[in-house]
Amino acid sequence: MAETDLHEHDAEAAQQGEGEQFDEENRLKPEFVRQVRESLNDDNEESTYDLVEPLHPADIADLFELLEREDRRELAAAITDLMSSEVVAELNDYVREDMLEDLPPEAVAEIVGQLDTDDAVQLIEDLDEGDQRAILAEVEAEDRAVIETALAYPEETAGRLMQRELIAVPDSMTVGDLIDYLRSEENLTTEFWEVFVVDHRFHPLGTCQLSWILRTPRSVKITDVMKRDQTLIPVGMDQEEVALRFQKYALISAAVVDENGRLVGQLTVDDIVHIISEEAGEDALLMSGAGEGDINEPLRDAYSARVRWLVANLGTAVVASAIIAWFGAAIEQLVALAVLMPIVASIGGNAGTQTMAVTVRAIAMNQLTKSNTRRLVLRELKVALMNGATIAVLIGLATAAIFTPQLGGVIAAAMVINIIVSGMAGVLVPVAFERLDQDPAVASSVFVTMITDSMGFFAFLGLAVASGLVSM
Incomplete structure (x- = not known):
């Protein structure tokens, strides 16, 4: 057929x-x-x-x-x-x-x-x-x-991802020579988007799309019709960086070169679509500590990937519990403190998670570098101040109406402090991991959660004591 x-x-x-x-x-x-x-x-x-x-x-x-x-x-x-x-x-x-x-x-x-x-x-x-x-x-x-x-x-x-199947021709060819070569050579790959033009050392000089070849007279030299500007991918480049190059320069395919600049393969956009999907899902799962998160993953692998982060979370939860225990006498004097503490920690945790997600994405997309880290920190500080003020007014008025105005002022101040700290943690923790050459998505959530919970409890209970509402 x-x-x-x-x-x-x-x-x-x-x-x-x-x-x-x-x-x-x-x-x-x-x-x-x-x-x-x-x-x-x-x-x-x-x-x-x-x-x-x-x-x-x-x-x-x-x-x-x-x-x-x-x-x-x-x-x-x-x-x-x-x-x-x-x-x-x-x-x-x-x-x-x-x-x-x-x-x-x-x-x-x-x-x-x-x-x-x-x-x-x-x-x-x-x-x-x-x-x-x-x-x-x-x-x-x-x-x-x-x-x-x-x-x-x-x-x-x-180097691991590239295809070896490609069309590469010398720069001495004309368009007619190239067409005859493509028609007569039986062992060439049958699916390709462009032809790579190379010199005698097999260094890529440019690329020629098939549409250009078909519309150009046979006598024209291939070097006169080829596109000289090209994005070359080193064999050792990480796949995430490769995907960013394809996205940034709107590439369909790109030449892969070895340490000596010789053409050794190509990457095509269909491979990159898989990489982008894989990297995006991987970062989301790493932030939650869920490992690879594949429903076909063996039970033992899923268990080992998740339990270590749950153990780490257990350790950070102990820190927050120790702060609560430190203020135990104060909580006994005013039960309302125990009622309101989870609200402060929960809102702070959500604020930290929002900022952390933005920061991790910016790092993954190469939007966040050393040159603009300070600008991002200041931006997120402003966002945290506005968010903190809004939430503080709402929770402060509600607490004043239900309990006392003094307690409303305490929780409002604690909310502002915790949201600001959470916002800063959401930026600085992933940036610190990235500076240490660690994946910022892997453990950021554990540390951000510890900071937001601990600071939320400490700020709320500490302000309650400092205001004279309760005593230690």
Whole structure:
């Protein structure tokens, strides 16, 4: 079947099955998933195949993630010829790793051989070293060398993520030479956006989009039509910085160069979309101490990732409790203090979390640097003063009406102090982690919570004692 016919078939199948298999948000319906599960339980492989066959590879990957582990293996056996490299590449990391463990090395090697370099590396990078060696031993020598080179780069760097499949031509070519080369060379990659022009040392000189090549006379030199300004990505650059470069310069693809400036690969925007999504979710989860937060993550890994931060939170909570105990006699004299203390700490905590989220995002987006840290601190101080004044008036008037005007003044003053301190903590704690070359999203919330709770209790109870409302 011709490639055009295949695309038309896929489109028709998707349209026919959309009403039966997908809801209005393009998610697989529970009823459809239940049908597949029942078909598997009845050992009816033909029915299972008919249900799954119309799905796009990405939707088949979603289906695997919605099934239990035992059902996944049965589904894979029932739809063997539908288990294309595209399906495997779209699978959740944990689901893919679990399924690959059940396949012989030669079967995994066959899948690897069908993938682009970046997808092949992603497929096997999380496997045990022994499993990696067994799989690579079954891969063709040329592909094996490329994958091993990519695996030698640190995780989450451009060298690990890049594709080796690209089109690079010498600067001596004309447009006609390039077109003839693209038509006659059978071993070139079939999917590319632009052609890289290199010198004799394989240093990138510029890029030529396919649209320019098609619209330019054959006699024109490629160097006269190429774009010389380009964003070069070092192999060791962190993936988060790579994503920022793509976003800042609106890139579709970019050349990756080694330490000597030689072209060794390329990154494309489809890879960057995954990175941006991954980094955004990772930062949000790290701020909450939830680890990777993947629902397919093994229980032991989820437990170990979360419990250590809960233990840390326990330690910071002890600090706040010690402050309360220090003012125990004062609280006994006026029960209203115990009633109002959680309000001060809670509002301060929310204010600190808001500022911390803004700061962590600014750091991740390269909006916050050493040159403008002072400006951000002053900005957040002004915001904290305005927020503190607003909340102080509201809580002060309510407390004065319910209890006493003196207690209303105390809680209003404590609220202003705590919100200001919380705002400053929300900025300075992530900045301090970033200056120490630590991920500011990892532990900022633990320390900000400790500061806001402790300062909230200390400010409120301390002011109550200092005003003569109660005594120690």
